[in-house]
Amino acid sequence: MNPTKKMAQFLLLLAFFFGHSALAQERFSIFVGSDPANVERMLKLAGLRDDDIAIDLGSGDGRIVIGAALANPKLRGIGVDIDAKLVKEATAAADKQGVGDRVRFIHQNAFDADLSKASVIFMWLWPELQTMLRPKILAEARPGTRVVTNVWDLGSWQPDRVDTDGPQISMWVVPARIEGNWRWELPIRGASRTYSALLEQRFQRAEGFARVGNRRSVLREVQLRGDEVKVLLDMTVDGAGFARHEFTGKVNGSTIEGSVRIRLSSANERGPEETIVLPWRAQRVADADYLAPTGLDKL
Ligand SMILES: C[S@@+](CC[C@H](N)C(=O)[O-])C[C@H]1O[C@@H](n2cnc3c(N)ncnc32)[C@H](O)[C@@H]1O
Numbered sequence: 001m002n003p004t005k006k007m008a009q010f011l012l013l014l015a016f017f018f019g020h021s022a023l024a025q026e027r028f029s030i031f032v033g034s035d036p037a038n039v040e041r042m043l044k045l046a047g048l049r050d051d052d053i054a055i056d057l058g059s060g061d062g063r064i065v066i067g068a069a070l071a072n073p074k075l076r077g078i079g080v081d082i083d084a085k086l087v088k089e090a091t092a093a094a095d096k097q098g099v100g101d102r103v104r105f106i107h108q109n110a111f112d113a114d115l116s117k118a119s120v121i122f123m124w125l126w127p128e129l130q131t132m133l134r135p136k137i138l139a140e141a142r143p144g145t146r147v148v149t150n151v152w153d154l155g156s157w158q159p160d161r162v163d164t165d166g167p168q169i170s171m172w173v174v175p176a177r178i179e180g181n182w183r184w185e186l187p188i189r190g191a192s193r194t195y196s197a198l199l200e201q202r203f204q205r206a207e208g209f210a211r212v213g214n215r216r217s218v219l220r221e222v223q224l225r226g227d228e229v230k231v232l233l234d235m236t237v238d239g240a241g242f243a244r245h246e247f248t249g250k251v252n253g254s255t256i257e258g259s260v261r262i263r264l265s266s267a268n269e270r271g272p273e274e275t276i277v278l279p280w281r282a283q284r285v286a287d288a289d290y291l292a293p294t295g296l297d298k299l
Pocket of ligand 1 (some may be wrong): 030058059124
């Protein structure tokens with residue numbers, strides 16, 4: 001059967017199941033294998049690496065996991081499927097193709113899969129089922145994990161990259177959680193300054209605000225990719241002058257560690273500009289210093 005006909009048949013089956021209960025959605029289990037050309041495109045978009053652990057949620061006959069293991073001789077793979085018969089078939093296929101020592105197939109509901117060790121997650125599931133797995137991926141997969149889907153997307157979470165050379169293949173990078181309140185100290189021009197930031201986040205997009213003493217500023221830019229964060233901040237720091245900050249760091253739970261390059265305006269009108277590079281260690285804090293009262297006396 002040609003791929004277009006196969007896809008049309010799959011869509012018809014989806015339409016049939018669409019009207020059924022939530023339980024039917026979660027356990028939806030029609031198997032249609034991805035077209036080999038699309039498997040190849042998914043593997044390519046994932047950018048497979050030696051140290052990858054790739055998991056296919058709803059692995060069917062195992063073609064994606066086996067394909068990934070064949071494409072990279074060091075990669076390890078896991079497939080989970082709700083259909084025990086398919087799990088058996090996939091295990092036999094992996095042995096037959098000589099990758100049985102690096103891949104395994106588990107009879108499991110995708111909602112119970114352990115995502116904590118995966119670095120790549122593949123999916124081709126019913127659209128709503130895929131989107132229902134989104135909170136699990138964001139909560140349990142490590143920042144930096146690539147998520148690659150065939151055809152269907154993940155709702156309002158916009159992909160980081162797409163391949164539209166055929167049915168759309170999409171790739172997302174799981175973002176670190178940076179939303180909330182952060183605080184750090186920097187020694188600038190002879191005094192320790194306390195910085196506070198309040199970050200807002202929607203998937204991989206983030207924006208925020210900073211406060212130093214009683215001055216506040218909008219962060220010029222917040223870039224987030226996996227656990228890597230870059231922040232640009234322009235503001236006057238009392239007693240130090242106007243400062244252009246470029247922060248670069250890695251998010252690890254409640255800390256961000258990296259460095260900051262600060263270009264300071266001249267200390268007085270005639271003095272030279274100065275560029276300093278300092279270590280940056282931000283800590284997540286409960287209190288929003290940004291929102292603390294300003295008062296009138298120190299303005
Ligand atoms: C469209 S097929 C995709 C198979 C394979 N990933 C591929 O692209 O060739 C969907 C697969 O997901 C499995 N599946 C459906 N619901 C599932 C669930 N809740 N947990 C685990 N597997 C599920 C089905 O049994 C089926 O094998």
